[in-house]
Amino acid sequence: MKYSALNLLRNGLRHNRDWPEAWRHPEPKSHYDVIIVGGGGHGLATAYYLAKEHGLRNIAVLEKNWIGGGNTARNTTIVRSNYLWTEAALLYEKSMQLWEGLSNDLNYNVMFSQRGVYNLGHTLQDMRDIERRVSANRLNGLDAEIVTPDQLKRAIPALNTSASARYPILGASLQRRAGVARHDAVAWGFARAADALGVDIIEQCEVTGIERRNNKVTGVQTSRGHITADKVGVVVAGHASVLANMAGLRLPIQSHPLQAFVSEPLKPVLDTVVMSNAVHGYVSQSDKGELVIGAGIDAYNGYGQRGSFATIEHALQAIIELFPSFSRLRLLRLWGGIVDVCPDACPIISKTPVNGLYFNCGWGTGGFKATPGSGWAFAHTIARNRPHELNAPFSLDRFATGALVDEHGAAAVAH
Amino acid sequence: MLLIECPWCGQRAETEFSYGGEAGITRPIDPSALDDAEWADYLYMRNNPCGSIKELWNHSQGCRRWFGVERDTVSYKIAGSFKLYAGEEK
Ligand SMILES: Cc1cc2nc3c(=O)[nH]c(=O)nc-3n(C[C@H](O)[C@H](O)[C@H](O)COP(=O)(O)OP(=O)(O)OC[C@H]3O[C@@H](n4cnc5c(N)ncnc54)[C@H](O)[C@@H]3O)c2cc1C
Numbered sequence: 001m002k003y004s005a006l007n008l009l010r011n012g013l014r015h016n017r018d019w020p021e022a023w024r025h026p027e028p029k030s031h032y033d034v035i036i037v038g039g040g041g042h043g044l045a046t047a048y049y050l051a052k053e054h055g056l057r058n059i060a061v062l063e064k065n066w067i068g069g070g071n072t073a074r075n076t077t078i079v080r081s082n083y084l085w086t087e088a089a090l091l092y093e094k095s096m097q098l099w100e101g102l103s104n105d106l107n108y109n110v111m112f113s114q115r116g117v118y119n120l121g122h123t124l125q126d127m128r129d130i131e132r133r134v135s136a137n138r139l140n141g142l143d144a145e146i147v148t149p150d151q152l153k154r155a156i157p158a159l160n161t162s163a164s165a166r167y168p169i170l171g172a173s174l175q176r177r178a179g180v181a182r183h184d185a186v187a188w189g190f191a192r193a194a195d196a197l198g199v200d201i202i203e204q205c206e207v208t209g210i211e212r213r214n215n216k217v218t219g220v221q222t223s224r225g226h227i228t229a230d231k232v233g234v235v236v237a238g239h240a241s242v243l244a245n246m247a248g249l250r251l252p253i254q255s256h257p258l259q260a261f262v263s264e265p266l267k268p269v270l271d272t273v274v275m276s277n278a279v280h281g282y283v284s285q286s287d288k289g290e291l292v293i294g295a296g297i298d299a300y301n302g303y304g305q306r307g308s309f310a311t312i313e314h315a316l317q318a319i320i321e322l323f324p325s326f327s328r329l330r331l332l333r334l335w336g337g338i339v340d341v342c343p344d345a346c347p348i349i350s351k352t353p354v355n356g357l358y359f360n361c362g363w364g365t366g367g368f369k370a371t372p373g374s375g376w377a378f379a380h381t382i383a384r385n386r387p388h389e390l391n392a393p394f395s396l397d398r399f400a401t402g403a404l405v406d407e408h409g410a411a412a413v414a415h
Numbered sequence: 416m417l418l419i420e421c422p423w424c425g426q427r428a429e430t431e432f433s434y435g436g437e438a439g440i441t442r443p444i445d446p447s448a449l450d451d452a453e454w455a456d457y458l459y460m461r462n463n464p465c466g467s468i469k470e471l472w473n474h475s476q477g478c479r480r481w482f483g484v485e486r487d488t489v490s491y492k493i494a495g496s497f498k499l500y501a502g503e504e505k
């Protein structure tokens with residue numbers, strides 16, 4: 001059923017009893033042309049674009065829990081494309097352009113809100129880096145501008161722009177087309193649209209082995225039995241190394257806890273997104289009124305979906321430094337995800353040494369914004385058995401050739 | 416917050432330590448004998464285990480010595496600490 005104002009009214013009058021399920025819950029078939037492992041936003045988007053752009057129909061997404069319950073459900077939903085290096089900027093900008101039409105394309109309101117993202121500078125070096133990044137962004141055709149403390153003061157009254165602050169704000173970069181989106185809606189919207197094109201979404205189905213013959217993938221073992229496949233695309237975020245291990249591969253990935261939290265709801269106080277690298281915190285306000293606040297990664301490796309208290313304290317110190325009036329707020333909930341951190345803070349969207357096996361990982365702390373673009377590029381790579389020019393620089397062999405795309409620190413805060 | 420046992424100073428809060436990642440990665444004796452893939456393996460590739468890991472910690476806010484910890488990366492439970500080099504007593 002197409003979602004529309006008319007159908008909303010019609011179903012409302014029937015007490016919402018007749019809405020069909022948004023996606024089917026089929027039993028796994030014994031064979032698929034393509035299996036996508038991982039039902040986060042990236043996996044669901046990959047399946048959708050495989051069906052939509054490449055005409056494939058016999059596709060399954062295998063998810064060990066429920067779809068969208070991993071990092072997709074746990075992130076602070078910042079979407080922007082103002083990365084320093086051309087390779088990264090063009091990839092994230094492709095994603096941004098997909099975001100701009102996504103709700104219509106999926107017939108699902110992903111609540112993409114282009115409320116702007118400010119990256120604050122607190123030191124002379126910060127400001128030089130910002131000048132450089134904004135100039136690089138403009139050369140790549142992205143919208144980017146530099147704003148002064150005076151402009152910040154007018155745009156974000158709650159922000160402490162006083163020159164006597166412990167870390168005075170000297171200016172910021174602003175990407176006006178950047179913003180936030182609704183994380184669950186992104187997973188559900190892609191799931192529903194992929195399902196409508198015949199994709200089987202199979203939840204509670206953990207992949208436990210990757211089968212190969214003569215260095216060619218032949219299928220997967222799962223908690224719901226053996227399934228054969230011509231091609232397997234793995235996009236499991238924090239568990240990338242675990243899946244690589246099943247195929248005898250090693251990845252340059254470290255899995256870390258990354259934490260976030262929300263405050264109690266309050267009246268509108270912040271209508272944009274503020275990030276600061278120097279004090280390390282980022283905050284926006286959800287439509288429910290909660291402040292959504294993110295921390296940096298915990299230093300140690302961890303698959304536990306939780307981190308240490310000191311990390312939370314550190315992030316909150318930064319937020320209070322920026323917004324002293326938030327100091328009275330109580331936190332409602334806090335949680336962690338498992339982020340797959342790559343040495344150059346850029347993703348891997350790539351073929352592997354095993355024929356028919358593809359990996360998409362390494363998005364670390366910043367892959368939500370890339371969900372549509374990542375799925376789009378990964379689908380191309382799987383369907384054509386070669387990368388699109390947008391993701392060719394993000395192959396696994398860049399670690400051997402040395403052609404890293406070093407976005408560490410270069411791209412403001414890495415979320 | 417992890418409670419980490421420094422072999423020299425005893426149990427201390429995690430905030431006194433800095434992390435050194437996977438233990439047991441040794442720099443190849445003769446790097447020029449390696450091909451690019453082997454060098455990349457040493458530089459970048461990691462086991463990143465989901466489960467038991469042997470890892471390096473430095474007691475940076477204390478005695479400033481490096482040592483090893485065996486820990487579970489899912490439960491975060493620490494099995495114990497160990498010294499890295501034979502004869503490292505004192
Ligand atoms: C606290 C936090 C804040 C963040 N903030 C931002 C932000 O503001 N902006 C931004 O752009 N990014 C942000 N990120 C990063 C972003 O969330 C991730 O990069 C992105 O969601 C990864 O997408 P995914 O679909 O690959 O991951 P996931 O949603 O984690 O999906 C992976 C799926 O694979 C499944 N899986 C794992 N192993 C198996 C198996 N063996 N078999 C079957 N399925 C398996 C998992 O259950 C999971 O559902 C943040 C992350 C966190 C944790």
Ligand SMILES: [Zn+2]
Binds near residue numbers: 421423474
């Ligand atoms: Zn010590």
